[in-house]
Amino acid sequence: MRSLLILLPLAGLILLNLPGGLLAGLALPAVAALAIFEIVLAVYLPTAAFPALEQVQQLLHLSTPLDSLARVLLLSIGIVMLASLLVLHATVKAQRRRFNVANVLLISLMGMNGVVLVHDLFSLYVFLEVTSVASFVLIASSGEDTGLEGAFKYLVLSAVATVLMLSGVAMMFLFAGSTDFSAVAAALQNNSGQLLLKIAIGTFGCGLLIKGGLVPFHGWLPDAYQSAPAAISVLLAGVVTKVSGIYALFRLGISVVGLQTFSPVLLAVGALSMVVGALLALRQNSLKRLLAYSSVSQVGYIVLGLGCAGMGGPAGKLGLAAAIFHLFNHTIFKTLLFVNSAALEQRTGTSDMSVMGGLGSRMPITSTSSAIAALSIAGIPPLSGFWSKLLLIIALWQAGLYAYASLAVFVSVLTLAYMLTVQRRVFFGKCREDLLSAREASGGIVLVEAALALVIIGVGVLMPYVMNSFLLPLKGGF
Amino acid sequence: MNALDVVLVAALVVSATMTVMTARLLRAVIGLAITSAILTMIMFRLAAPIAGVFELSVCAGLIPAIFISAIGLTRRLAAEELPARQQERLRRFWPLPVLLVLAIIVLTQWPLPIGLPDSQGPEPVTDLSTLLWNARPADLLAQVALLLGGAFAVVMLVKNVGREHE
Numbered sequence: 001m002r003s004l005l006i007l008l009p010l011a012g013l014i015l016l017n018l019p020g021g022l023l024a025g026l027a028l029p030a031v032a033a034l035a036i037f038e039i040v041l042a043v044y045l046p047t048a049a050f051p052a053l054e055q056v057q058q059l060l061h062l063s064t065p066l067d068s069l070a071r072v073l074l075l076s077i078g079i080v081m082l083a084s085l086l087v088l089h090a091t092v093k094a095q096r097r098r099f100n101v102a103n104v105l106l107i108s109l110m111g112m113n114g115v116v117l118v119h120d121l122f123s124l125y126v127f128l129e130v131t132s133v134a135s136f137v138l139i140a141s142s143g144e145d146t147g148l149e150g151a152f153k154y155l156v157l158s159a160v161a162t163v164l165m166l167s168g169v170a171m172m173f174l175f176a177g178s179t180d181f182s183a184v185a186a187a188l189q190n191n192s193g194q195l196l197l198k199i200a201i202g203t204f205g206c207g208l209l210i211k212g213g214l215v216p217f218h219g220w221l222p223d224a225y226q227s228a229p230a231a232i233s234v235l236l237a238g239v240v241t242k243v244s245g246i247y248a249l250f251r252l253g254i255s256v257v258g259l260q261t262f263s264p265v266l267l268a269v270g271a272l273s274m275v276v277g278a279l280l281a282l283r284q285n286s287l288k289r290l291l292a293y294s295s296v297s298q299v300g301y302i303v304l305g306l307g308c309a310g311m312g313g314p315a316g317k318l319g320l321a322a323a324i325f326h327l328f329n330h331t332i333f334k335t336l337l338f339v340n341s342a343a344l345e346q347r348t349g350t351s352d353m354s355v356m357g358g359l360g361s362r363m364p365i366t367s368t369s370s371a372i373a374a375l376s377i378a379g380i381p382p383l384s385g386f387w388s389k390l391l392l393i394i395a396l397w398q399a400g401l402y403a404y405a406s407l408a409v410f411v412s413v414l415t416l417a418y419m420l421t422v423q424r425r426v427f428f429g430k431c432r433e434d435l436l437s438a439r440e441a442s443g444g445i446v447l448v449e450a451a452l453a454l455v456i457i458g459v460g461v462l463m464p465y466v467m468n469s470f471l472l473p474l475k476g477g478f
Numbered sequence: 479m480n481a482l483d484v485v486l487v488a489a490l491v492v493s494a495t496m497t498v499m500t501a502r503l504l505r506a507v508i509g510l511a512i513t514s515a516i517l518t519m520i521m522f523r524l525a526a527p528i529a530g531v532f533e534l535s536v537c538a539g540l541i542p543a544i545f546i547s548a549i550g551l552t553r554r555l556a557a558e559e560l561p562a563r564q565q566e567r568l569r570r571f572w573p574l575p576v577l578l579v580l581a582i583i584v585l586t587q588w589p590l591p592i593g594l595p596d597s598q599g600p601e602p603v604t605d606l607s608t609l610l611w612n613a614r615p616a617d618l619l620a621q622v623a624l625l626l627g628g629a630f631a632v633v634m635l636v637k638n639v640g641r642e643h644e
Contacts, residue, residue, distance in 0.1 A: 010619060100634045107627045118616055126620040133627040140635050175595045196592040
C-alpha cells in the first residue's frame with residue numbers, strides 16, 4: 001500500500017499535464033487528496049494490502065515494515081502539505097502559478113515520501129535530491145530577486161551536501177558491496193576499525209547536517225525561509241528540512257551506523273544549534289527570519305535527544321522517544337507559526353515586526369493561535385511542547401548528561417523570551433494608525449490556524465493517552 | 479594507471495575547470511557535455527559500462543539540452559559587457575586550477591593512509607533491464623521526478639518570468 005505514496009504523486013503529475021490541460025483545474029484538489037490519503041495511511045496502515053500492490057511494493061524494494069518513526073514522519077508530511085496548500089490557495093490568486101506550484105509540490109511530496117520509505121543509502125540520496133530540487137524551484141517560484149537569492153544559497157550549500165553524501169555512499173559501497181541499509185550495517189560491524197569507513201560516516205553525516213540546517217551549517221536556512229513565498233515557508237519549515245536532514249540522520253543512526261558511534265558529536269552539535277539559534281533569534285526584526293533561527297534552535301533539541309539515545313539503556317530509549325515526539329510537536333507548532341506569519345503578511349504586506357503592533361484585536365484567531373504555538377514552543381504546560389521538552393530533559397538527566405539538561409532548560413527560557421517579544425511587538429498594545437484597516441486573514445488560513453492550535457492543546461491535554469499509544473511504542477520500537 | 483588514463487584525467491580536469499571559469503553560459507554547457515563525455519570514457523575503462531551509458535545519455539545529452547533550452551529563454555549578454563565579466567570570473571576563480579594541480583601532486587606523491595577492502599565489490603550487472611527494473615526501480619522513478627522538476631524549473635523560473643518582463 002505504501003508504494004502508492006511514491007507512485008501516486010508521479011501519476012498525478014503526469015495526469016495533470018496531459019495535453020489539452022483537461023485536468024489542470026484539479027491540481028490543488030489532487031495534491032490535497034494525496035495529503036489526506038497520506039495522513040490516513042500513516043494513522044491506519046492496513047496490514048493486508050491488495051496482492052497487486054504487494055507485488056509493486058516488492059518491485060520497489062519497499063517490503064521492510066514501517067517503524068513508528070516513519071509513520072510519524074508520514075503523518076507530519078501529510079499535515080504540513082495540507083496546511084501549505086490551504087495557504088497557497090489563500091495567498092496566490094493567479095491560476096497558472098497555482099498550477100505550477102501544485103505540480104512541484106507533487107514532486108516534493110514524492111521525494112519526501114521516498115526518503116521516509118526507502119531502505120537503501122543510494123535511494124535515500126536520490127530522493128533527497130528530488131526533495132531538494134523541488135525546494136529550489138518552490139523557493140524561487142515568486143520570481144522575485146530575493147526568492148532567487150534564497151534559492152541560490154540553498155542550491156550552493158545543497159550541492160556541497162550532495163558531494164559529501166555521495167562520497168560517503170561510494171566509500172561505504174566499497175566495503176559492503178551494496179548500499180542496502182542492512183548490508184552497510186553489517187559491513188560497518190565487520191570493519192569497525194577502518195579509517196575510510198569513519199570518513200564515509202563523517203562525510204555522509206555532515207551532508208545531512210547541512211540539509212537539516214544545523215549549526216555550523218545553518219547559513220542558508222534563514223535566507224531560504226525568509227525569501228520563499230508564504231505557503232512554501234510553511235512547507236520548508238514544517239517538514240522539508242526535517243525529512244531531508246533530521247529524519248535521514250535518525251535513519252542513518254538507527255538503521256545503519258548505530259547511534260552510540262556518534263553520540264558525542266550529536267550532543268555537541270545539538271547543544272550548539274540550540275544555543276546559537278536561540279541567541280540569533282533574539283536579535284531579529286523579520287518574523288520569518290526569527291522563526292527560521294528558532295527552527296535551528298528547536299532542531300538542536302531534537303538532535304540532542306538523538307545524541308542522548310546513543311547513550312543506551314532506559315535513558316537512551318526515553319531520549320529517542322522524546323526526540324521523535326519533539327520532532328512531531330515542532331512540525332505542528334512551527335507550521336502554525338509560519339501560517340501566522342502568512343496571515344500577517346497577507347494583511348500587512350510585510351513580515352517586518354518593526355512596522356507591526358496592536359494587531360491582536362484586529363486578528364483575534366491569528367493572535368490566539370500564535371500565542372498557543374509560542375507558549376508550546378517555549379515549553380509551557382500543559383501544551384504539547386512542554387511534554388516533549390520535559391521528557392527530553394528527564395532523559396538527559398537520567399543519562400548523567402547534567403550540563404546538557406541544564407542547557408536545555410536555559411534555552412527554553414531564551415525561547416520564551418523571544419517568542420514573548422514577538423507577541424508584544426506584533427499583537428499587544430494599541431493598534432498602529434496604518435494598520436487600523438487590517439482584518440482577520442482569509443478563511444483557509446484561519447482554518448489551518450484553528451486546527452493546528454487544537455492539535456497542540458489536544459496533544460498536551462491528552463498526554464496520558466499519547467504516552468500509551470504513541471510514546472511507549474516508540475521507546476520499544478527500535 | 480597507464481598513459482591513456484593520465485591523459486583522460488588531465489583532460490577531465492581541464493574541461494571541468496574551463497566549464498566553471500568561462501563567463502559564457504553556452505560555453506559552460508558545452509564544457510559540461512565534454513566533461514561528461516570524458517568521464518564516460520573513464521567509466522568504460524573502469525569496467526562500468528552501464529554507468530558510462532547513463533553518464534553519456536543523461537549528463538552529456540539530456541541535461542545540456544535542458545540547459546540550452548533555458549539559456550535560449552534568457553537575454554543575450556552585450557558584447558561590450560563580456561570582457562569585464564570574463565575578467566571578474568578569472569579573478570574570482572583563479573585559485574581553482576592551482577588548487578587542483580596541487581591536490582593531484584599531493585595525492586599522487588603521498589597517497590592517503592586509508593585501507594581499501596580486499597574484495598572487488600559485487601559482480602557487475604551487465605543487463606540494463608535487470609539493473610533498472612529489478613535492482614533500482616525506485617531510483618528510476620526518482621530520476622523521472624528529477625527531470626520533471628528540472629522541466630518545471632525552466633517553465634516557472636525562466637519562461638514565465640520572461641513573459642512577465644515582456
